[in-house]
Amino acid sequence: MRMRILSVLLTLFMAQNVLAAGSRYVMRVDGMACPFCAYGIEKKLGAIDGVQNVDVDLGKSRVTVDVTEGTTLGEEQMKKLFEDAGFSYRGMSVDQR
Amino acid sequence: MLRRLLLLTLFTGVAGPLAAAPITFNTALPVATGEFVFREQGVLLQSGNDPGPADRDRSERTAVTALGYGLARRLALFGVLPYRSIRLKLSSGDRRLNRNSEGIGDLRLFGRYTLWQANRPGRTLRFAPFFGVEAPTGEDRERDGQGTLPPAAQPGSGSWDPFAGAVVTFQTLRYQIDAQLAYQDNRKANDFEAGDLARLDASLQYRLWPGSLGGGVPDYLYGVIESNLFYRRKDRVAGLSDRNSGGSQWFLSPGLQYVTRRWIVEAAAQIPVWQDLNGTALENDYILRAGVRVNF
Numbered sequence: 001m002r003m004r005i006l007s008v009l010l011t012l013f014m015a016q017n018v019l020a021a022g023s024r025y026v027m028r029v030d031g032m033a034c035p036f037c038a039y040g041i042e043k044k045l046g047a048i049d050g051v052q053n054v055d056v057d058l059g060k061s062r063v064t065v066d067v068t069e070g071t072t073l074g075e076e077q078m079k080k081l082f083e084d085a086g087f088s089y090r091g092m093s094v095d096q097r
Numbered sequence: 098m099l100r101r102l103l104l105l106t107l108f109t110g111v112a113g114p115l116a117a118a119p120i121t122f123n124t125a126l127p128v129a130t131g132e133f134v135f136r137e138q139g140v141l142l143q144s145g146n147d148p149g150p151a152d153r154d155r156s157e158r159t160a161v162t163a164l165g166y167g168l169a170r171r172l173a174l175f176g177v178l179p180y181r182s183i184r185l186k187l188s189s190g191d192r193r194l195n196r197n198s199e200g201i202g203d204l205r206l207f208g209r210y211t212l213w214q215a216n217r218p219g220r221t222l223r224f225a226p227f228f229g230v231e232a233p234t235g236e237d238r239e240r241d242g243q244g245t246l247p248p249a250a251q252p253g254s255g256s257w258d259p260f261a262g263a264v265v266t267f268q269t270l271r272y273q274i275d276a277q278l279a280y281q282d283n284r285k286a287n288d289f290e291a292g293d294l295a296r297l298d299a300s301l302q303y304r305l306w307p308g309s310l311g312g313g314v315p316d317y318l319y320g321v322i323e324s325n326l327f328y329r330r331k332d333r334v335a336g337l338s339d340r341n342s343g344g345s346q347w348f349l350s351p352g353l354q355y356v357t358r359r360w361i362v363e364a365a366a367q368i369p370v371w372q373d374l375n376g377t378a379l380e381n382d383y384i385l386r387a388g389v390r391v392n393f
Contacts, residue, residue, distance in 0.1 A: 030216035032219070034268060035356050040129030058219070086129055086170075087221075
């Protein structure tokens with residue numbers, strides 16, 4: 001019985017941590033082809049409050065952004081950001097981490 | 098007589114800056130809005146084999162500093178400032194003279210506007226005209242024991258020289274192709290007007306390493322081959338055309354470029370494969386370039 005309670009508490013604790021960890025945005029971006037150009041994207045995304053991690057995948061034309069709970073990234077915001085960096089934003093999906 | 102050498106010095110100031118670009122000229126790749134990119138390039142230019150009696154030998158070492166700024170989504174501004182050290186040896190009668198100078202050269206300021214672009218997954222095609230001016234920031238009345246140095250040994254031209262051109266870039270994950278057409282209208286200063294310069298450049302950068310892309314943003318090692326075709330009109334001295342100046346030159350420039358997210362190191366040798374210069378105009382032996390670019 002004690003083990004079951006501990007297990008339930010542990011599960012609840014982990015679930016809370018996952019929710020508190022925020023969201024993961026996966027964006028499709030066209031025009032990225034070299035490392036030196038990708039830096040502008042990382043810098044601009046990294047400057048947004050709540051962004052925890054930015055991962056650019058050149059080969060897949062994909063940018064993954066992890067944000068804290070309560071932080072949201074909008075379509076128009078991302079379109080402007082990527083165009084300012086010289087690239088074309090095509091869309092995104094979002095998942096809870 | 099020595100003034101016809103002046104145009105040789107133009108080579109050191111015209112290398113385009115920034116982005117993952119060709120080593121000897123410009124690119125149409127973007128500078129992110131509100132961001133800076135910096136480039137420092139060392140250039141060694143050697144000219145000899147004088148067909149004339151003066152047996153001229155000219156060498157120049159230049160540190161070219163370039164800064165680019167993304168002013169708007171499609172507009173980037175650039176400044177390029179050379180620091181030049183020029184050594185000119187020549188014979189006059191029985192004497193061998195050294196005519197040397199050192200100092201900052203002429204500042205090139207220009208804007209580049211991305212007129213058209215097409216982005217696809219892992220590739221981009223861009224077309225960008227540019228326009229600017231070479232300002233007379235370098236000393237153009239330097240003197241030594243023999244008097245005022247000839248234009249070929251002066252760090253600056255003394256004139257405001259506008260230039261314009263256009264560059265097209267096609268970049269994929271495997272390779273990059275750039276091509277540029279540019280023209281510089283050289284103006285008169287100190288009773289000397291260097292011949293206008295037209296140039297046509299092309300570059301192929303091919304990713305040698307890594308052979309295939311994994312995830313993330315890997316470093317690239319590019320093999321580079323560039324082509325530079327120059328045509329210069331004759332200089333004018335005191336209003337008269339100098340028949341021993343101007344002409345055409347074609348260079349091929351093999352090189353290497355190592356590219357990361359934050360910096361690039363690169364080197365290339367510009368080798369003259371064809372030179373058709375007028376009269377006794379001095380040909381180039383070679384031009385060596387090595388540099389670094391930094392995103393910040």
